[in-house]
Amino acid sequence: MNTKRMGSQTVRFSSPVPILASAxxxxxxxxxxxxxxxxxxxxxxxxWNEETWEKTESKxxxxxxxxxLQKADCKAxxxxxxxxxxxxxxxxxxxxxxxxxxxxxxGVYGACSTMVESLSLASMLxxxxxxxxxxxxxxxxFCTAERQYRTPLEYGGQRTPTAxxxxxxxxxxxxxxxxxxxxxxxxxxxxVDMGVKDPNNxxxxxxxxxxxxxxxxxxxTGRGPADYDYIITGxxxxxGSEILIELLGEEGYDISKNHKDCGCMIFDGDTQDVHAxxxxxxxxxxxxxxxxxxxxxxxxxxxxxxxxxxxLLSPTTSLQGESVPGIAHAAVIERLS
Amino acid sequence: MNTKRMGSQTVRFSSPVPILASAxxxxxxxxxxxxxxxxxxxxxxxxWNEETWEKTESKxxxxxxxxxLQKADCKAxxxxxxxxxxxxxxxxxxxxxxxxxxxxxxGVYGACSTMVESLSLASMLxxxxxxxxxxxxxxxxFCTAERQYRTPLEYGGQRTPTAxxxxxxxxxxxxxxxxxxxxxxxxxxxxVDMGVKDPNNxxxxxxxxxxxxxxxxxxxTGRGPADYDYIITGxxxxxGSEILIELLGEEGYDISKNHKDCGCMIFDGDTQDVHAxxxxxxxxxxxxxxxxxxxxxxxxxxxxxxxxxxxLLSPTTSLQGESVPGIAHAAVIERLS
Numbered sequence: 001m002n003t004k005r006m007g008s009q010t011v012r013f014s015s016p017v018p019i020l021a022s023a024x025x026x027x028x029x030x031x032x033x034x035x036x037x038x039x040x041x042x043x044x045x046x047x048w049n050e051e052t053w054e055k056t057e058s059k060x061x062x063x064x065x066x067x068x069l070q071k072a073d074c075k076a077x078x079x080x081x082x083x084x085x086x087x088x089x090x091x092x093x094x095x096x097x098x099x100x101x102x103x104x105x106x107g108v109y110g111a112c113s114t115m116v117e118s119l120s121l122a123s124m125l126x127x128x129x130x131x132x133x134x135x136x137x138x139x140x141x142f143c144t145a146e147r148q149y150r151t152p153l154e155y156g157g158q159r160t161p162t163a164x165x166x167x168x169x170x171x172x173x174x175x176x177x178x179x180x181x182x183x184x185x186x187x188x189x190x191x192v193d194m195g196v197k198d199p200n201n202x203x204x205x206x207x208x209x210x211x212x213x214x215x216x217x218x219x220x221t222g223r224g225p226a227d228y229d230y231i232i233t234g235x236x237x238x239x240g241s242e243i244l245i246e247l248l249g250e251e252g253y254d255i256s257k258n259h260k261d262c263g264c265m266i267f268d269g270d271t272q273d274v275h276a277x278x279x280x281x282x283x284x285x286x287x288x289x290x291x292x293x294x295x296x297x298x299x300x301x302x303x304x305x306x307x308x309x310x311x312l313l314s315p316t317t318s319l320q321g322e323s324v325p326g327i328a329h330a331a332v333i334e335r336l337s
Numbered sequence: 338m339n340t341k342r343m344g345s346q347t348v349r350f351s352s353p354v355p356i357l358a359s360a361x362x363x364x365x366x367x368x369x370x371x372x373x374x375x376x377x378x379x380x381x382x383x384x385w386n387e388e389t390w391e392k393t394e395s396k397x398x399x400x401x402x403x404x405x406l407q408k409a410d411c412k413a414x415x416x417x418x419x420x421x422x423x424x425x426x427x428x429x430x431x432x433x434x435x436x437x438x439x440x441x442x443x444g445v446y447g448a449c450s451t452m453v454e455s456l457s458l459a460s461m462l463x464x465x466x467x468x469x470x471x472x473x474x475x476x477x478x479f480c481t482a483e484r485q486y487r488t489p490l491e492y493g494g495q496r497t498p499t500a501x502x503x504x505x506x507x508x509x510x511x512x513x514x515x516x517x518x519x520x521x522x523x524x525x526x527x528x529v530d531m532g533v534k535d536p537n538n539x540x541x542x543x544x545x546x547x548x549x550x551x552x553x554x555x556x557x558t559g560r561g562p563a564d565y566d567y568i569i570t571g572x573x574x575x576x577g578s579e580i581l582i583e584l585l586g587e588e589g590y591d592i593s594k595n596h597k598d599c600g601c602m603i604f605d606g607d608t609q610d611v612h613a614x615x616x617x618x619x620x621x622x623x624x625x626x627x628x629x630x631x632x633x634x635x636x637x638x639x640x641x642x643x644x645x646x647x648x649l650l651s652p653t654t655s656l657q658g659e660s661v662p663g664i665a666h667a668a669v670i671e672r673l674s
Contacts, residue, residue: 004466005417009441011467052657080342081525088651089426091446095528095649099662104346104525106454107649107664109428109444117443121458128465129341130348188418188441191432312432312444314425320389325436327444 007220009187009213016182016336017123020133020174021072023064024290027142027168033267038291039169040067046143046168053143054092060139060170060282061086061097064289068135068172079103079174080131083118086139086281087111087166089148093139103135112206112235113189114138115171115285116308116329120186123331126175133176140280142166149199149315162201164237165274167266169282171289181296185332187217191312193325199318203240203263203276206309209326210236211247213307217330218253225255229301232292233328234284234308235263237277262287284308296335303334344557346524346550353519353673354460357470357511358409360401361627364479364505370604375628376506377404383480383505390480391429397476397507397619398423398434401626405472405509416440416511417468420455423476423618424448424503426485430476440472449543449572450526451475452508452622453645453666457523460668463512470513477617479503486536486652499538501574502611504603506619508626518633522669524554528649530662536655540577540600540613543646546663547573548584550644554667555590562592566638569629570665571621571645572600574614599624621645633672640671 004011023040031042041063043056050056061084069076082101085108086093094107110117118136125131143153145166151157175183192209210233218224225231236244241261248255262284263277288306295301312325341348360377368379378400380393387393398421406413419438422445423430431444447454455473462468480490482503488494512520529546547570555561562568573581578598585592599621600614625643632638649662 002466002469005469008414054653054657077345080346085444085446087427089653090424090448090649090651092649092651092654095662095664096654096659099528099530099649102527105528105664106458106525107422107446107448109422109446111427111444121443124462124465124467128461128467129339130461130465132339132342188443190439191436191442193436312427312429312436314427314429316391316426317429317433320391322433325432327432327442 009216010185010220012185013127016184016334017126017175018177018179019181020177020179021068022173022289022293023067023071024286025060025064025170026286030167030169030266033272035266035287035291038294053141057093057139057141057144058097061093061137064170064172065135065137068174072174074133074174076101076103079133079135081106081125082135082137083108083122084137085109085114087145110327111310111312112279112281113308113310113327113329114281115288116306116331119173119331120188120329122175123183123186133174135172135174137172138281138285139170140166140282142168145280159275160200161275162239163275164202164263164277164279166280167278167283169286171285173289180335180337181293182334182336183331184334185221187213187220187330189213189328191325191327193323195323197323199313202279202311203237204243205311205324206326207236207240207243209328210244210307210309213328213330214248215251225253225258228258228303228305231255231259231305233261235279236261236309237263237279239276296333299335306331306333346553347522347557349522350464353521353671354463354512355514355516356518357514357516358405359510359626359630360404360408361623362397362401362507363623367504367506367603370609372603372624372628375631390478394430394476394478394481395434398430398474401507401509402472402474405511409511411470411511413438413440416470416472418443418462419472419474420445420459421474422446422451424482447664448647448649449616449618450645450647450664450666451618452625453643453668456510456668457525457666459512460520460523470511472509472511474509475618475622476507477503477619479505482617496612497537498612499576500612501539501600501614501616503617504615504620506623508622510626517672517674518630519671519673520668521671522558524550524557524667526550526665528662528664530660532660534660536650539616539648540574541580542648542661543663544573544577544580546665547581547644547646550665550667551585552588562590562595565595565640565642568592568596568642570598572616573598573646574600574616576613633670636672643668643670
């Protein structure tokens with residue numbers, strides 16, 4: 001009899017996996033938004049003294065992890081595994097950013113769900129006794145994402161109303177040790193593809209996977225929306241959040257009162273011209289490792305369900321006429337005292 | 338006291354994690370090589386009835402996992418996690434290939450080390466009780482890799498002597514249940530970058546990480562080369578293998594008698610015009626899930642050290658003047674009866 005599994009997609013840890021420390025980095029635009037005070041580091045510009053935006057993004061992962069280690073009072077050799085990834089081809093933000101640190105490395109790719117994917121796996125490695133400490137890191141950068149996924153910035157292309165703005169941000173967490181905040185459950189998502197083909201409507205493409213994972217989490221655990229202070233999605237933005245609330249409501253789960261979305265929290269929709277909100281691995285990455293963990297450790301939140309949402313497309317698949325598969329991974333994070 | 342960890346980078350499972358079944362797919366050229374009889378499926382051509390090579394590669398992952406499930410006598414819902422990745426931008430081989438199967442999915446990216454990375458994580462998830470069964474899948478395709486990393490095939494570019502030939506292949510394993518072959522140890526690699534900048538010499542770029550991981554494995558476990566029937570690297574090819582044997586020899590570990598490399602095994606170096614040998618996630622993926630596991634279950638091998646080797650570069654990093662970081666993950670696989 002397996003005592004760790006609950007239902008079809010959820011595991012419950014026998015004791016919460018401690019979140020020992022975290023660090024959050026934001027870009028200039030993020031520093032002008034509502035969460036400006038929650039970042040540990042705000043970059044002065046898009047380059048941060050690097051020659052290319054890709055090198056900047058690698059530096060963001062490195063500095064986020066370094067700062068999290070410092071806050072955790074850990075050396076690199078205390079960390080038995082680091083799990084990290086990003087949106088860049090071949091995940092170079094992680095590979096190049098973390099190469100100097102000498103920590104056993106597992107690269108992960110979950111598109112914008114990467115923060116919660118890496119947190120989930122790292123939690124199991126610590127809970128299972130494979131690691132005393134493990135870290136999870138991710139990033140995104142508006143300029144690297146635009147030139148890889150869309151058009152050169154210099155082209156000045158018009159953005160559609162459903163488009164989201166890739167967050168320039170990074171987040172790192174260190175698990176293990178002792179803390180008053182911990183991970184208690186993980187619900188791992190399946191790939192869900194409802195046939196949305198518009199690569200400028202990521203929120204719409206990812207919402208079905210978020211619905212699937214949240215509903216499964218409630219079924220697996222016997223919990224409902226009222227068991228959480230907040231149910232916080234990664235980057236569905238305004239368009240995807242509306243779909244999520246409506247369709248989960250039809251399934252009998254009313255999350256309209258306590259749903260938040262990091263993509264809607266990080267920018268001011270009225271003044272920052274981001275259309276449907278923020279997106280990117282660094283969206284939930286920097287908001288979770290900054291604002292959300294501060295609210296948990298400070299006691300403003302007691303228990304949340306965090307759902308990282310990712311769109312598993314590439315520019316090539318869109319050009320080949322493919323739809324956009326989505327994935328959503330969830331973790332329950334609690335204040336423990 | 339942690340009883341699962343040995344030394345700095347190795348974990349030992351209290352009982353071996355069973356490898357219940359596997360499946361291996363190869364392309365036309367692989368079907369003309371020395372391991373032709375070890376594949377479950379040999380594709381008739383590069384397309385396999387798909388419109389694009391990327392769709393073919395996705396199909397290879399799907400069919401490899403389907404066949405492994407069939408051999409394991411498992412349904413998709415019996416598999417609690419599938420860990421998969423590939424070389425394509427945004428890992429679309431895995432994301433699109435596995436979307437129909439409805440199995441909770443963790444995307445991984447370890448370049449050509451992906452088979453051993455996914456096997457390592459899946460082994461820990463099963464050993465830790467998070468999954469009754471878990472699967473690991475990977476692929477590569479000569480045509481998708483060439484157009485993404487190098488030049489369009491139609492261009493007919495000359496290949497350098499140190500270049501390797503990307504294997505068209507896929508491999509899938511199902512862990513859990515009962516089997517006479519299992520994973521006993523996992524040694525997780527650190528990123529090692531010795532400054533090699535030539536993207537046409539992957540073997541040379543990856544060899545230092547393989548040296549580091551193998552040496553660490555011996556130190557962590559107190560074992561040496563004689564404890565293994567074979568020490569099998571993923572895709573160092575002829576150039577990287579020579580460096581590996583020489584430099585490990587200087588460190589006091591003579592593996593010249595029992596080293597093999599999947600990149601050297603899969604093609605006939607004299608007649609198949611592959612220069613320094615095979616490479617790609619599907620190289621170690623298809624050779625491990627085909628030939629190697631057959632040798633283990635048949636009793637020809639009793640205990641091997643398998644080392645997946647990956648180069649964490651992208652075309653963008655090479656154009657930006659970066660060197661090539663390497664990573665190598667190792668797993669011990671034994672015949673149990």
